[in-house]
Amino acid sequence: MTQNLLFSVNANTFEEPVKKWRDVNGYNALAHLYEDPSRWGLTLQTYVQLTMLEQHQKKTDKPVKLMERSIYSAKNCFVENLYISGVMPGLEYIVLTEWYNWIIKNNHCNVDLLVYLQTKPETVYNRIKARNRSEEQNITLEYLQQLHDLHEEWMVKKTKFSLPSKVLIIPADKDLEEMYAIYNSREKDILCGVS
Template identity: 45%
Template sequence: MASPVKSKPKRPYTVAVEGNIGSGKTTFLNYFNKHENVSIFTEPVELWRNCNGYNLLGLMYENPHEWSFTFQSYVQLTMLQQHCQRTHHPIKLMERSVYSASVIDEHFNWLTSYSDTSIDVIIYLRTMPELAYERIKQRNRSEEKCVPFEYLKEIHDFPRRLAIL
């Protein structure tokens, strides 16, 4: 007797919320927490703060030249884990995605070829760097105290520079 064909579970409608540090991504996502048909996946900051006892987020801000690749690699892994995490809700909202860390191009190309990281919509919250900087100060994460305003401005201006190229 032939075994029944198992159907592939339907993927939820997936939305990635992108934006600069302090742009309001978490606040935006928290608005949808009251809806029963939505799964919310915020950035796994606590994992980044404790990767086998290492605070990769803090190390990256303290010495980006030394720690950026290690940090981005771990961010990419944790984002992929969230992409692959199943949910029974029809809508999945994610704070950032594997698409926001695509600077590791070959790694990114491989994982998007061999994993279902499909997203239906990307929402980019464009926030003035001055407001983002104030929010970061109010949030008061110890790792972010050394983030200079100029860094936020560069990130803010980056999409505009890409459009010019």
């Protein structure tokens, strides 16, 4: 969604900082996570929190900042999944949660809107295969289902974790061209009324 073509007049867009996760001074933290999540889950998710905080803090020259993911989804879905699946030990989860709580309390990470691109796990799986990142080759449909369920519990059912803002749900199983048309038709909503 964060193609720089979208909303370029009124918004700065920030892609998920995957490049940073793939090259931490020569170390591929993302690959390490998928190779051995119980060993590297805390390491990657700590770095994810840092890089997401950096994006939340970036100054922009346009009235809207669009971020692909946020510090909130990193914690409430990805960290949570590591913990409830038994991959992240309780102590690591507590430490990471305390860091997250401190960051949220002491830094400007406010958001006006969460845009949930609601996508079936099967669609995400096919997109991952088409994207063909080497680190992601062993991602399973079961893993994607777990993440989907956490996103649904948090943003749709609102039964897990508080929401930092209102949520706009956009069904996103269509192909890219159709999604661009949907984004364009929902631009005013996505940009919180900025035109």
